[in-house]
Amino acid sequence: METNTYVLKCPYCGAKKEVGFSTDTWTNVPYYFWSDARIESSRWYDPAYTQQCPACGKFFTLPRRNTLKIIEKECYETGQLPLQTLKQAITELAGDEVAEPRARLEAWWAFNALYKDTDDIPAKELAYYKDNMQWLIDFHTPRATRFSHLLFELHRLLGHKDVCEQMIESLTYDEYIRQRKIYCTENKMKFYDDEETLKRRYEKEIKDLKFALTQPLKPYIKDEVKPYDK
């Protein structure tokens, strides 16, 4: 089995909804990893954060996964909503500290996916997109405890090159190590890398960030595994 099923319950009317998720990790299937952190794969399923109840039509955010009921059943429906519906969700979920930023992140991703091959974007749509990115920056900046690739990409796409350059400049080697140690502690991982590996990783990180600034103001593919037949 490649997928399994979560059973969600609408917090408003109690209706049940089934959404699928891959039992395999995304790194084991063909995928594109975009600079906006979106994983694109026709072989990997993960429930969307923002779900719409099939019965009452209200929006709610995915509860913590360890609280969800799992049934052994294949399911390829993730509940992902189109951009225009996500805009409606943002309006309805406004003020919710968890649900609103998630819905806005998904709206950003939906826009990026929808317009990835074209610059022919309606002015109103583009204005909404930019306002949404600024909202995400304003929300996440005071909450960021370390270098944030999300904030870097949001600033980059908004053309804030000076902010991006400042972010790169403040990520010194010592700072990189300090943040990595915090990350390992928070995620209960062992900090074990030897200095040579750390230096190499740090240099690659800086090189990747500087490369990002040479790219057009659109998300780009950072990493890919080309489709193949298993």
Ligand SMILES: [Zn+2]
């Ligand atoms: Zn409902």
